Amino acid sequence: MKDLLIVGGGPGALSAGVYAARRELDITLVTKEFGGHVAETDKVENYLGFNSIQGMDLAKKFENHLRDYDIDIQEDIEVEKLYQENSKVVAELNNSEKVEAKTAIVASGSDRIKLDVPGEEKFRNKGVTYCAVCDGPLFQDQNVAIIGGSNSGIKSALYLSKIAKKVYVIEVLDKLGGEKISIDELKQKDNVEIITKAKVKEIFGQEDVEGLKYEDENNKEKSIDVEGVAIEIGLTPNSDFVKVDKGEKGEIKVDDKMKTSSNRIFAVGDINDKGWDQIAVAVGQGCNAALEVEEIINKQ
């Protein structure tokens, strides 16, 4: 039986992996892919030691760091069920195999929340995207809208402002969220228009996206012509497969040590109910959980 099973390939999982490997625990890491949302980010400028780095490059550095250690890595595999059975943790994989371990750290992150308006599903991949930086180059010299004015929406808008003709940032609240330094940078852009207190009602078009309708602060319906709509309204925990206590939105409940309701299962990063969804937070929580796991293993 393995000492530790890690689920995920983002910063929380890889930080846990490095810490646990250096304590010489016997580890299996199962992940669908490496990178997490970091890899979908244009520039990361708030992670200590890197003034400005492409998200994909930072994700590769994390992965390469982990691969320096002798760890059993099962890539391209998904965990379908994970639960604690007496004093062991069992993971059922989508390749019909099972992994048994003394402990587990779940760091499988989160998925993008859908907007849930007419046209969103119809025009998915026909102008509607959930990865603005991936599909952004398809909207060169076109008009695009970013739905959501928090940190990730602002980062995507900054990236698209270099490519697109015009970028609308549509936020339902009365102001943008996230880092002031990025908001200020965005406001300097000539081809960016920020629309606050606006609720998107519909995405329309014929074959592809041609525009969207929103309700403004005076409850008046307005329309803008855009060829692309990037949805960045937040994240939802990817936690369905884990049998532990969760909150209403699926966030895994953890204590200060990142321990879940099952005493051998830990959860770190975007998937739990503690802290902000940030790279630095996930890395710290991964470290914390790995050191807690070592205590459990050493006590046996």
Added chain:
Amino acid sequence: MSKKVKIYTTPICPNCEMAKKFFKKKDIEYEEIDIFEDKEKAKEMVEKSGQKRVPVIEIDGEVFSGFNKKEIEKTLEK
């Protein structure tokens, strides 16, 4: 006979990276087309796949939008 593989990509695209890794692992040569660098190729990609999404993978003329490993494996076995 070896198959002719083209992958349309963008510079920041985790799924494009996964697709490239997949073909490298199988030791299958591919031509990478970065649509950020070439607008005409971007148009070509959208026309071929009917979608605005990367990656697009073409194997001997058969076009796939996104990276679905099982689908690609099946096609390679043909």
